[in-house]
Amino acid sequence: MNLGYKGGRREQMEKEIIRIGLAGFGTVGTGLARIILENQDWIKRRVGKKLLISRVLVRDLNKVRTFIPGPEARFTDNPDDLLSDPDIDIIVELIGGIEVPYTIITKALKQGKSVVTANKALLALKGNELFELAAQNKAGLYYEASVAGGVPIVQTLKESLAGNKIKSITGILNGTANFILSEMTLKGLDFEDALARAQEKGYAEADPTLDIEGLDAAHKLTILIRLAHGQDYPFDSLPIEGISKVQAIDISLAGEFGYTLKLIARVKEKSGYLQAGVFPVLLPEDHILAKVDGPFNSILLYGNAVGPIMLYGQGAGELPTGSAVLADIMALARDNSEPNNTGFLEPCLPRARILDPELTVYEHYFRFTVLDRPGVLSALSGVMGEYNISIAQAVQKTNPAGGSVPVVFLTHKAQLKDVYAALKEINSFSFVTAPTVHYRILT
Numbered sequence: 424m425n426l427g428y429k430g431g432r433r434e435q436m437e438k439e440i441i442r443i444g445l446a447g448f449g450t451v452g453t454g455l456a457r458i459i460l461e462n463q464d465w466i467k468r469r470v471g472k473k474l475l476i477s478r479v480l481v482r483d484l485n486k487v488r489t490f491i492p493g494p495e496a497r498f499t500d501n502p503d504d505l506l507s508d509p510d511i512d513i514i515v516e517l518i519g520g521i522e523v524p525y526t527i528i529t530k531a532l533k534q535g536k537s538v539v540t541a542n543k544a545l546l547a548l549k550g551n552e553l554f555e556l557a558a559q560n561k562a563g564l565y566y567e568a569s570v571a572g573g574v575p576i577v578q579t580l581k582e583s584l585a586g587n588k589i590k591s592i593t594g595i596l597n598g599t600a601n602f603i604l605s606e607m608t609l610k611g612l613d614f615e616d617a618l619a620r621a622q623e624k625g626y627a628e629a630d631p632t633l634d635i636e637g638l639d640a641a642h643k644l645t646i647l648i649r650l651a652h653g654q655d656y657p658f659d660s661l662p663i664e665g666i667s668k669v670q671a672i673d674i675s676l677a678g679e680f681g682y683t684l685k686l687i688a689r690v691k692e693k694s695g696y697l698q699a700g701v702f703p704v705l706l707p708e709d710h711i712l713a714k715v716d717g718p719f720n721s722i723l724l725y726g727n728a729v730g731p732i733m734l735y736g737q738g739a740g741e742l743p744t745g746s747a748v749l750a751d752i753m754a755l756a757r758d759n760s761e762p763n764n765t766g767f768l769e770p771c772l773p774r775a776r777i778l779d780p781e782l783t784v785y786e787h788y789f790r791f792t793v794l795d796r797p798g799v800l801s802a803l804s805g806v807m808g809e810y811n812i813s814i815a816q817a818v819q820k821t822n823p824a825g826g827s828v829p830v831v832f833l834t835h836k837a838q839l840k841d842v843y844a845a846l847k848e849i850n851s852f853s854f855v856t857a858p859t860v861h862y863r864i865l866t
């Protein structure tokens with residue numbers, strides 16, 4: 424008996440209890456268990472069945488647990504206890520990492536057992552292979568919690584906006600990075616202090632690399648691209664820049680021009696090609712995403728029929744993420760049709776048609792650090808002109824102590840290829856005393 428649709432579907436749908444094998448009982452696993460216990464009657468009203476966590480896989484059986492998911496739940500540290508239990512209908516993977524979840528999920532799918540996961544890293548790196556395996560075995564592989572935690576973007580793209588061609592998605596997908604940038608903007612902190620605040624508040628892990636280097640947002644973007652465009656964008660091809668080099672001075676100078684710095688994940692469709700990436704950008708202060716502060720996530724997308732849609736909410740945390748996992752379990756428990764994993768019928772999605780990132784066009788912010796002497800401004804603007812970059816605003820700050828001064832240029836639209844070429848030339852001038860800082864501006 425499983426929800427793998429290999430046979431006996433009618434019998435499955437007639438079951439009164441759906442048994443869950445829960446792999447991982449940390450932040451999200453605990454949150455899921457709490458909501459199931461709290462909302463059991465409500466869930467039954469909606470899906471006609473009781474959800475029961477019957478087995479729980481953890482790493483350390485000796486760890487003290489202040490909460491357990493009901494008297495029936497049996498704990499184990501052996502994944503095979505979940506996978507070989509014929510009574511388990513759905514495997515829920517909430518361990519994190521790659522290897523152990525990959526083994527558990529592939530074994531479950533091969534048995535035709537449906538899987539729910541929040542594991543964005545695994546889906547970004549091995550999603551196409553796993554979705555193909557799920558399709559071969561007619562099993563569900565659902566993952567609402569993998570992007571933006573409690574914000575229901577997966578179901579929105581898969582079902583609610585299925586009839587739209589998605590023209591662009593711009594998301595604040597990492598709450599830790601957004602919290603750090605908000606602290607820098609609102610309190611004038613430098614990066615290290617803002618990161619320390621995020622760690623104190625439990626938003627950032629001891630090793631924050633995935634969050635601050637843009638990798639976590641990029642994992643989520645890979646999943647969104649699949650859902651929105653039905654194409655597999657290889658994670659290794661995605662341009663990714665994080666926020667670890669962001670300096671307080673640029674947040675402050677950008678503010679003087681009316682811009683806010685945010686880490687965004689973005690994909691845009693242009694003539695059948697995709698432009699995508701994760702990078703810090705300047706947003707006009709009245710941009711709807713500029714107002715998303717703290718650990719929150721938000722996604723702004725444009726459909727060719729619906730126009731703009733924006734979602735906003737908690738991208739992490741025990742209950743918000745548990746809520747998204749529960750929605751997937753309920754969808755599998757309720758639905759006796761073929762599972763809808765990617766939103767497309769192809770068992771294996773085609774490779775994305777990718778536009779060379781250097782051909783993308785934005786407005787730009789530059790901060791040069793230069794010696795305060797005659798001819799510097801005209802040399803800088805001369806190089807800009809050479810590469811067809813037209814300057815919209817320029818400001819030179821004074822430095823009463825002498826030495827280097829910051830010069831800021833905001834430009835009209837220019838190709839990244841030209842920007843990189845101009846920067847290379849400018850950084851080689853003897854009057855440039857520190858590498859130039861550059862950000863794209865999104866209007």
Ligand SMILES: NC(=O)c1ccc[n+]([C@@H]2O[C@H](COP(=O)([O-])OP(=O)(O)OC[C@H]3O[C@@H](n4cnc5c(N)ncnc54)[C@H](OP(=O)(O)O)[C@@H]3O)[C@@H](O)[C@H]2O)c1
Nearest residue numbers: 447448449450451481482483517518519541542739740744
């Ligand atoms: N935390 C969030 O807000 C959030 C938001 C969105 C998505 N996610 C995703 O959800 C997943 C789970 O995250 P989490 O924050 O809940 O993780 P977590 O708090 O670190 O919990 C991980 C759980 O997995 C168990 N585990 C770890 N390695 C194991 C192994 N080798 N074998 C068996 N069990 C093992 C741990 O066992 P012990 O209890 O014995 O240590 C623990 O119960 C991740 O993929 C994460 O990216 C998390």
